[in-house]
Amino acid sequence: MGAQHDHGHQGHSHAVPTSDRAILWAVVVNLALTVAQIVGGYIADSTALIADGVHNLSDALALVLAFGARRLARRPATPDFSFGWGRAEIVAAFVNFLALIAVSIWLMIEAFGRLTDPPEVAGGLVMGLASFALLVDLATAALVYRSARESVNIRAAFLHNLADAGVSVAVIVGGALIWAFGWYLADPVLTILISVVIMWHIAGEIGPVFRSLMLAAPAGVEPDEVLDALRQMPGVADAHHLHLWQIDEKRNAASVHLRTETPGFGGLIGDAKTMLRTDFDIHHATIEIELPDEPCADVAADDGSHGDGHDHGPHD
Structure with missing residues (x-):
């Protein structure tokens, strides 16, 4: 039985981005805006303004967490952490989304309590602070635009800021309605x-992050297609015991058993790795070779209790 590992070391490169300083400035600006909006919201007695301020606080904290996770992700692999720290960004993204869900639920509870007896709100102050928030949201989005292409966390924060800009427009409109017509x-x-917008945004972003944490197959990579491609390779009698997962946002991995009827299988492993890398963007592959009449050791060892959901073939 033979096994070979392709660690895809090119995927471990975490070059320090030139936009880290811009991200830190975005954090500072958002924290300043948060203070202004929350204080102004209490003075104006506006839950909408406080909601927008809390959302900006969550964005600032998301940037802090994502920035720290990116720093961790650049740490080199060690014997204990053989894949490195790349998944720190995925964990950070998931924590950020859970925090946003909690904030949204709290805001909706507060708002529903005010529907029957809405308090008087200072519409002019609301409009002024929301206009300032709109400028900050657009400036923050511009600051993190370059980094958004490099990290799922920063990209989520970038999209949050664009959504915040839309929310700020809504708050401005609400302040105008209160100021002009007294519609509290x-x-x-x-x-x-605002809470619904936040939840809608999370629903579109949390799925891929959750899949990655659960070691699901990378998006766009179908396990059956990978197995079919391997089985069609010259010298492969069967392919089974396939596992696909994401090491981090940029690195996909696979492990698979290949049964061959040809004793000389040296070139088969290299060909299979090349095909996985070229056709499925899988740069880290562990391939185990099974010779004729050799039972699948993994299935024998776990008695099938850890089935991978794929057909192991008649030889297993």
Whole structure:
């Protein structure tokens, strides 16, 4: 039985991005905006303004967490952490999304309590602070735009800032309605809408992060297609016991058993790795070769209790 590992070391490169300073500036600006909005929201008695401020705080904390995770991700692999620290960014993204869910639920509870008896809100102050928030949101999005192409965390924060800009526009409209027509109900209604926007955004982003944490197959890589491609290779009698997962955002991995009827299988492993790398963007592959009439040791060892969901073939 033979096994060979392709660690794809090119995937371990974590060059220090030139935009780290811009990310830190974005954090500082968002924290300053958060203080202004929350204080102004209490003065104006506006839950919509406080909601926008809390959302900006979550964005600032998300940037801090993502920035720290990126620093961890650049640490080299060690014997204990043989894949390195790349998954720190995925964990950070998941924590950020869970925090946003909690914030959204809290804001909706507060807003529903005000629907029956909406308090008087200082519409002019709300409009002024929301306009300032709109400028900050757009400036923050511009600061992190370059880094958003490098990290799932920063990309999520970038999209959050764009969503915040839209939310700020909504708050401005609500402040105008209160200032012009005295429609105080606009404040809790807008708070609920802001929370719905946040939850809608999370729903579109948390799925891939959760899949990665659960070691699911990378998006766009179908296990059956990988098995079919391996089985069609010259010298391969069967392929089974396939596992696909993401090491981090940029590195996909696979392990698989190949049964061959040809004793000389040296070139088969290299060909299979090349095919996986070229056709499926899998740069880290562990391939185990099974010779004729040789039972699958993994299936014999675990008695099939850890089935990978794939057909192991008649020889298993």
